[in-house]
Amino acid sequence: MNNKTYYITTPIYYVNDKPHIGHAYTSIACDVLARFKRLDGYQVKFLTGTDEHGQKVEKSAQQAGISPQDFVDMVSESFREMKELLNLSNDDFIRTTEERHITSAQAIWQKLEEKGDIYLDTYAGWYSVRDEAFYAESELVDGKAPTGAPVEWVEEESYFFRLSAWQDRLLEFYEKNPEFIAPDARRNEVLSFVKGGLNDLSVSRTTFSWGVPVPGNDKHIMYVWLDALVNYITAVGYPDQANDQYQTFWPADLHMVGKDILRFHTVYWPAFLMSAGVEPPKRVFAHGWWTNEGEKISKSLGNVITANQLVDVYGLDQTRYFLLREVPFGNDGNFSRTSMVNRMNAELANNIGNLAQRTLSIIYKNCDQMIPEPPTAYAPDRTDALEQVRTHLDKQAFHHALAAILEIAGNANEKIDREAPWALRKEGTDEALAKMRQVLYELADDIRVIAMLLQPFIPDSADALLSQLGIDAAHRQFEAINTPIKAGTPIHKPEGVFPRFLDEE
Ligand code: ME8
DSSP states (O other), rough: OOOOOEEEEEEEEEEEEEEEHHHHHHHHHHHHHHHHHHTTOOOOEEEEEEEOOSHHHHHHHHTTTSSSSHHHHHHHHHTTTHHHHHTTOEEEETTTTTTTHHHHHHHHHHHHHHHHHHHEEEEEEEEETTTTTTEGGGGOOTTTOTTTTOOEEEEEEEEEEEEEGGHHHHHHHHOTTTTTTSSHHHHHHHHHHHHHHHOOOOOOOOOOSSSEEEEEEEEEEOOOHHHHHTHHHHHHHTTTSSSSSHHHOOOOOOOEGGGGGGIIIIHHHHHHHTTTOOOSSSSSSEEEEETTTOOOOOOOOTOOOBHHHHHHHHHHHHHEEEEESSHHHHHOOOEHHHHHHHHIIIIIIIIIIIHHHHHHHHHHTTTTTTTOOOOOOOOOOOOOHHHHHHHHOOOOOOOHHHHHHHHHHHHHHHHHHOOHHHHHHOOOOOHHHHHHHHHHHHHHHHHHHHHHHHHTTSSHHHHHHHHHHTGGGGGGGGGGTTTTTTTBBOOOOOOSSOOOOOOOO
C-alpha cells in the first residue's frame, strides 16, 4: 500500500462561458503537480469539474433560451473536453448538479445547522450576480463591487452562517498553519481582512430556484458558494467519512485557485468545515490574473483567448510550457503573441529541441544507430536536480522549476559546443573517436534527465524524447533518475520534437 498521497483540485468552473486561457492556466498548473507527484511515487487524486448552480448560470440559460439543465449539460461538456484538449490527467470530473453532490451539500448544511451555526433572518444588502457575492455598502466603489461588477439591491428572507463567531478560531488556524495561504502577500491580505472583523454570511436565496434546496425548507436554495465549495469533499465521498477515498485523500493537499476567489477558499471554506467537524485543506494557492496584450480579458472587450485557440495556433505542449514559464507563479501575467513565439523558439526549439536533434543525429549516423559505449562510466548523481525541481514545485514555483531544468540543458549545450563531437569524428583517430563516444553518451544521458523532469510540463514531447532514447516506462519514474541510459540501446532516426514557429504576421 502506497502511503504517499496527494489530493489536488482546480476551482470548479462556472458553466456560463467557454473555457479560456484563465481556466486553462489553473488546470494545467494542477496537472503538472499531479503528474509530478505520480512520477514521484505518490498516489494522486486530481479533481476538476463545473459549478452549475446559481443566478449567473440561470441567467445565462435564459439568455440562451433553454432550460438550465439542458444549458449546463451542454456547457459543462466543453469543460470536460479540456481533458483531451490540454492533456489533463484528472481522475474525476465533478458537476454540482450530480446526485452525489446534492446529497453531500445537504449533509453539510445539516451539520452546520446542528452545530447552531445557521439561523433564519432577512438579508438586505447588495449582491453581484457576476461575482455571486454579497457586498457591504462600505465595500462598494462608485456604486459597483470592488471587482467592477454591477450590484443589485436584495432584500429577502435568508439563512445566515454565524461567520462572525469564527474570527478567532480562523486566526488561530492561520497562525498554526503558516503554509495554508500562499503566496505570502495573499496570506497577509486574508489576515488583515479577518482581523478587521467578520459579518455573518447569507447562505440561502429565495428569489430564484436553480440550486440545491435547503433541507427542511425548500423555499430556500443554498447560496451557490456554499454549494460549490463542498464539491471538494463530495468527490471523496462525503458525508461518508469512513470510506477509502476520504480516508486516503482528505484533507486535500492543495486547492489551486485564482486570486479572485481567495476569500471564499480561505475564510468561508475553513469556517464551514471546522463548524461541520471536518478538517480544513492543507493549502490554498492563489495565482495571478492573465491579461491579453496588456488588456483585461473580457467578453465585452471581445478579447477572450479560448483554450482551443491557444492549442490550435501554438500547439499543446507549447501552450502548457509558455503559461507556466512566462510568469512567476502567483504574479499577474500578460499574454502576448511575441512573448509566446519567443519562448517557443528560444527555449523549446533552440535550447532543448536542437540539443536533442543534434546529439541524436550524430549518434544515429556515427554510432551504429545505438547509444554508444562510453570509455569512462558516466553516472553523475541526479538527486540534486530532482530535489531542486521537487522543492520548487512543492511551493508551486513552476517558473523556478523550469529554470532549473533549463539550466541542465544550458550546460549540455555548452558541452556540445565545447567538445564538438562532429569535429572529433572528422579527426577520426582512435582517441578522438573514443572521446566522441564519451561526449555523445554523456549528452544522451543529460537529455534523458531533462526529458524525465519535463514530463509533467510537456508530457507528449517528453514522451517523444524518452522514446527516441529508448527509455522504457519503468525508467521514466523519478526513482530511476540515477539509472544511466544503457549503452547499446538502439535509436530510431531522430525527428525534431519542437518545430520552430514561423510567424507570418
Ligand atoms: O469562480 N487569469 O468559477 P469561474 C487567470 N465557480 N485565471 C483565470 C482568469 C484569468 N484571466 N479567468 C479565470 C468560479 N481564471 C467559481 C469557483 S470553486 C469552489 C468555485 C481561473 O468560472 C482562475 O482559477 O469564474 C479563477 O479562480 C477561475 O478561473 C474562476 O473560474
